[in-house]
Amino acid sequence: xxxxxxxxxxxxxxSKFLVEHGGARVLVDCGLFQGFKQLRLRNWARLPFEPxxxxxxxxxxxxxxxxxxxPLLVREGFAGPVYASEASCALAEILLPDSGxxxxxxxxxxxxxxxxxxxxxLPLYTLADAERSLxxxxxxxxxxxxxxxxxxxVTLYPAGHILGAAMVEISAGGVTLLCSGDLGRPxxxxxxxxxxxxxxxxxxxxxxxxxxxxxxxxxxxxxxEIIRRTxxxxxxxxxxxxxxxxxxxxxxxxxxLKQSGAIPADLPVFLNSPMATDATELYHRFRPExxxxxxxxxxxxxxxxxxxxxxxxxxxxxxHEPAIIISASGMATGGRVLHHLKAFAPYARNTxxxxxxxxxxxxxxxxxxxxxxVRIHGExxxxxxxxxxxxxxxxxxxxxxxxxxLGGFERPPRHTFVVHGEPVASDALRRRIxxxxxxxxxxxxxxxxxxxx
Numbered sequence: 001x002x003x004x005x006x007x008x009x010x011x012x013x014x015s016k017f018l019v020e021h022g023g024a025r026v027l028v029d030c031g032l033f034q035g036f037k038q039l040r041l042r043n044w045a046r047l048p049f050e051p052x053x054x055x056x057x058x059x060x061x062x063x064x065x066x067x068x069x070x071p072l073l074v075r076e077g078f079a080g081p082v083y084a085s086e087a088s089c090a091l092a093e094i095l096l097p098d099s100g101x102x103x104x105x106x107x108x109x110x111x112x113x114x115x116x117x118x119x120x121x122l123p124l125y126t127l128a129d130a131e132r133s134l135x136x137x138x139x140x141x142x143x144x145x146x147x148x149x150x151x152x153x154v155t156l157y158p159a160g161h162i163l164g165a166a167m168v169e170i171s172a173g174g175v176t177l178l179c180s181g182d183l184g185r186p187x188x189x190x191x192x193x194x195x196x197x198x199x200x201x202x203x204x205x206x207x208x209x210x211x212x213x214x215x216x217x218x219x220x221x222x223x224x225e226i227i228r229r230t231x232x233x234x235x236x237x238x239x240x241x242x243x244x245x246x247x248x249x250x251x252x253x254x255x256x257l258k259q260s261g262a263i264p265a266d267l268p269v270f271l272n273s274p275m276a277t278d279a280t281e282l283y284h285r286f287r288p289e290x291x292x293x294x295x296x297x298x299x300x301x302x303x304x305x306x307x308x309x310x311x312x313x314x315x316x317x318x319x320h321e322p323a324i325i326i327s328a329s330g331m332a333t334g335g336r337v338l339h340h341l342k343a344f345a346p347y348a349r350n351t352x353x354x355x356x357x358x359x360x361x362x363x364x365x366x367x368x369x370x371x372x373x374v375r376i377h378g379e380x381x382x383x384x385x386x387x388x389x390x391x392x393x394x395x396x397x398x399x400x401x402x403x404x405x406l407g408g409f410e411r412p413p414r415h416t417f418v419v420h421g422e423p424v425a426s427d428a429l430r431r432r433i434x435x436x437x438x439x440x441x442x443x444x445x446x447x448x449x450x451x452x453x
Contacts, residue, residue: 001172003202004449006048007031008420011039012208012359013065015420017179018049021172024149025049027057028168028179030082032068032099032124034333036361043069043124048447052077055149057136059084060181061165062091063244068099071129074136082136083148085156087164087286089137091244091279098243098275100130102334113377145171160184160194161395162245163279163286169200175452178413179204182420183397183405185214190249190290191395196408202452203413205406207421208357209398210429219392223253224262226353226388231267231322235349238385240337240364242330243276245395246356248283248300250326252292253393255299271304272313272327272336317343330356332363338376345374350385355393360422399429406437416441417450 001021007014007029014033019026033039051073059067059082070082070092084092103123110121140146145155151173156166161184168179178200186193230237241247251271257263271277280301283290292300304326307313313336316325327337341363344350358364363374368389373380397405416439418430426443433441444450 001170001175001177001452002449003177003452004048005419005444005446007033007446008065009444009446009448010423010426011035012357012420012422013039014042015060015066016069017204019152019170019172019177022151024152025054026149026152026154026170027054028170029060029066030057030069030073031066032064034065034331034362035359035365039361043072047076050077052079054078054080056080057082058148058154058168059088059092060159060168060179061162062088062095063162063182063242064095064099066181067092067096070136071096071100071125071133074133075125075129080136081138081148082133083138083140083146083154085142085164085166086139087282087289088166089139089164090282090285091162091164092137093134094275094278095244096130096133097127100125100127106334109377157195157197158192158289160188160191162191163282163289167194167197175202176200177202177204177452180206182206182208182395183402184395185397185401186404188395190252190292192289192291194397194405196405198408198410200409200413203416204419205402205416205429206396207402207418207426207429208396209394210402210418210421210425212398212425213400214392214394214398217392219390220253220256220262222390222392224257226351226390227257227263227267227324230351230386231264233349234320234322235347235351235385236319236322236344237324237351237353238337238340238344239324239326239353239355240330240332240341241276241326241328241355243273243328244279246330246393247271247273247276247326247328248280249393249395250355251280251303252296252300254324255296255303258303259299268323269304270307270316270323270325272307272316272325272340274308276326276328277306313339316340330364331358332367341374342376342381345385346382348384348386351388352383352385353388353390355390357394357396399432402429403432403436406433412437412439414440418443
């Protein structure tokens with residue numbers, strides 16, 4: 001078996017790992033690069049393998065940095081199956097068409113307003129491309145080995161993180177490789193913890209928060225304080241949020257805060273993301289994968305008013321009364337939230353609340369980093385609103401939680417590869433694994449191929 005690292009090394013995005021054995025080829029994850037321009041340009045570059053010669057794809061989960069390249073892969077000739085957990089298949093059926101539609105919409109907007117350097121601006125892929133790729137999805141049950149290519153067997157284990165998130169175990173030629181995907185947290189208020197794994201010959205482990213611990217703050221208390229002080233200023237609390245996972249956590253906390261009286265019960269909450277709306281409804285369908293009771297699940301789903309039309313979305317920008325607006329995307333890279341940022345970021349009475357990791361090169365990272373303005377739709381938008389980063393809502397395990405999960409192995413893997421992190425975070429986790437666990441480990445480079453003996 002050998003593995004080639006084609007994404008999620010030196011960055012948290014673009015997850016792609018090509019596994020080969022005896023002429024068979026399987027791609028673990030098929031994600032989009034996001035953030036810095038030099039990373040995003042990789043989405044447009046030719047892959048270092050022929051998609052038509054790929055036997056199968058296996059997804060760890062449905063977030064676009066793990067699944068969002070699938071429409072391109074299919075358009076370029078891949079005709080095999082895409083294996084994923086049942087919930088990941090259901091989420092991909094929501095996320096991928098939305099991604100294609102959004103890219104078409106943004107290209108059209110850029111052409112209409114003339115701010116793109118490209119004439120004409122083109123979408124990376126279209127809604128039709130995304131819908132075509134969905135035909136390849138095949139559901140893979142938990143814990144049930146499946147031969148996905150000649151000599152290559154795959155088994156999925158629950159990883160927490162979001163609905164359907166999986167660790168992928170690959171077996172070939174008597175060697176096992178475990179890809180952690182994105183690891184959830186052991187005490188997440190919604191998601192179940194990642195399953196403990198006893199052994200693997202080789203390991204790929206994520207490192208998004210590999211250089212830090214999540215703060216030990218009371219998330220509900222901090223969130224309530226932010227909302228109350230913004231409301232006292234008669235401002236809008238605008239929350240750029242990932243449509244799957246983070247949005248549902250926020251809605252759960254808002255439900256609890258309204259129930260307890262920590263924030264006004266009549267304070268309007270708007271969910272302006274059709275994709276997030278559809279994803280939220282899946283929490284009823286996949287109850288075994290989360291901790292919520294039926295009552296809590298119903299409360300979470302109903303705490304926000306759903307914004308369904310473009311006209312209603314535009315009308316939110318005219319609001320002058322306190323409200324909470326949750327809108328995708330979580331790193332402010334696209335979507336309806338950009339129009340809300342243009343409307344609310346210039347005014348000090350409002351709050352921009354970021355609730356998760358902001359990859360380098362994104363608008364979210366710039367705003368959290370203290371930028372005085374950001375460029376949106378070809379114009380500079382001043383940032384005068386209060387900016388708050390609420391890290392404890394992250395669905396990623398922090399460094400300590402990753403080390404605790406690794407402690408569940410009965411014996412060290414022959415080698416551990418630290419992936420899916422910014423360079424500082426990945427190297428920090430590598431050092432801790434080497435010094436605290438005494439495991440052989442390294443941080444691979446983009447394009448590197450390693451033989452797994």
